Amino acid sequence: MNMELSGRRKPSPEKLHQAIAGDTADNASLGIGLNAAIVAVLDNEPVALAVRGEPDAIGATDALPFGPFNPREHRTLEGGLRSWVQSQTGLELGYAEQLYTFADSGRLTESSSATPNVVSIGYLALTVATAHHSLTNGVWRSWYQYFPWEDWRRGRPEIIAREIEPRLRAWAERPAPVTTPQRPLARADRARICFGLDGTAWDEEKVLERFELLYEAGLVDESLRDGRSAAQVWTERPKLGLPMHSDHRRILATAISRTRAKIKYRPVVFELMPDEFTLYELQKTVEAILGPHLHKQNFRRLVEGAGLVEPTGEVKTRTGGRPAKLFRFRREVLLERPAPGVRVSAPPSRT
Amino acid sequence: MNMELSGRRKPSPEKLHQAIAGDTADNASLGIGLNAAIVAVLDNEPVALAVRGEPDAIGATDALPFGPFNPREHRTLEGGLRSWVQSQTGLELGYAEQLYTFADSGRLTESSSATPNVVSIGYLALTVATAHHSLTNGVWRSWYQYFPWEDWRRGRPEIIAREIEPRLRAWAERPAPVTTPQRPLARADRARICFGLDGTAWDEEKVLERFELLYEAGLVDESLRDGRSAAQVWTERPKLGLPMHSDHRRILATAISRTRAKIKYRPVVFELMPDEFTLYELQKTVEAILGPHLHKQNFRRLVEGAGLVEPTGEVKTRTGGRPAKLFRFRREVLLERPAPGVRVSAPPSRT
DNA sequence: CGTTATTATGCTCTTTGCGAGCATTTCTTG
């Protein structure tokens, strides 16, 4: 059954829904799931590629492209991932790196006629969204639909003060279960550090820590699905951000964390850019990922001084003012410097 | 069979050898291997914990503590790892973090009566070696027995100029196989960047890249085992560093890379230190990990200024000179700073 | 007991990188 998903042919929507619902019992489905968080920047908005399936127990419809790893068919993990993404979305991945392997305990508790995944291996892929008119399936969704509290483009998002902070404080008041005594930090401290409460600085890289805190506190829908809400009855549903299938939102959180960290010390922004671009477009892309706290002139000095780009000699008019020089990525820096990157400073602790 | 290895009882040496030989077909052995690179610093020497088994096809006897992940028995991946380490070595792990998941293709080709591992999940653990008189099995082995080219404590190791460089240059001369055309860099460039040839700076974090390059070039014993030597006949065996069981040397290389990188931006050195220590001992530990290129006074200023340590009020005599103040780690920094660490500068490009 | 070697520790000087702002150029728009 489901042979179509094992091959490279295009899956019908129904088959895809079955896959998302967990019914992927293949011959050699060993319970190792491959999941791709595919990131791009569209109109200065950071987006991820989501495929849609039938609503699950908590109403989640979005999933990351994914499928089981089949060692008979795939020589490498990354190869298997690329083939799944290709068959499910039509996209040929460029840059990809492994993120993390999660024990997928949530799915073990589900009623499953098929082999459940034991572990999920998450991958981060970066791509230029505009170049893919070949997308056969899936939609580009803003990061911030899944993680509204991460959107600091217009200052501190209201959802933190209005929804998250009071509910986290209530959670911190309740005693922690004794089953986790080795937890090094108190609940209140974790909440303060993750979400920058009480004047603590916001760290844009702590995306995963924040999501896991909300999950543990029962404030995201996924907590309900995984049975964590048994001891925590809420009159209203958590509903902080759009939920995803399985543990995919956790994987996407990991992808955002990694992207935000790595863009600072490796030249990965250029995977998100077309071949030619202006420095301002480059800056806007970085700011879409990290938040808008860059000084224009200094950014130019940094990028040019590091030898990351070279002018093409052409200019781009119609920018509303003086035409901007076009640049391209100097791939040779990879041969010169050990670890070049777009080093941007920490934001000036905006609370 | 092999129930002893599944439980927490101490395994007999014979059982351990069977485990290392791959005969671990348990009821639910899903082919997911857990592997622990346990790192410590003993007498200013960076070491990893190795368990010994029967020599395999290439004569490798050392292995990292490892075992299959059994979702029935282990709630989490890390929990499974801790239980395997405990049963095989008697060690109770402290700090541990996941490194990477490798597709363990090498083992698939072996003649296997048991379920082969499909993937290996590598973990890094940091510990204080002196505190473990409870070690029931395993030996602390210097990193540099496995990776002699990484030992820059007395300047550039001779093995690079004498063994590695000429053989890599010979390898770079030969044409790359057409099966990997998407390889972005030429062989010669990869060799130059990895091993700092032709005046390129040495990057101490590229431990994994260097090992994988040697593996691909057929210069480490593991290449022979995995059948890569078919097209590459060497009159003498590669013998660059001590080989390890399965892909364990690759996992150890990943662990060293991660340790060297992380020690610079997170306060993980203190996992390698006893409760109280002098600043010079701390510096020597950092230098054991990174290489000896620290300025004593500046190191003190850095560590004290960052609030990473606090004086205990006592001093340690018998240091051969003026007594040194004792310090302890200030755990509170984790609550204050977003990302404290022992920020050391790049070595002054010693070639 | 005094001298020397050794280590710890405090302090200063210089260089570099980066945050921030001013000024100038070159386009579009009306």
Add this chain to the structure above:
DNA sequence: CAAGAAATGCTCGCAAAGAGCATAATAACG
């Protein structure tokens, strides 16, 4: 042609980091 907008060039100042000098406190040894 004037005004506005965006790109680009340049400078100032602070803070962190690299490097070295100076001093303090012990052990070893005559």
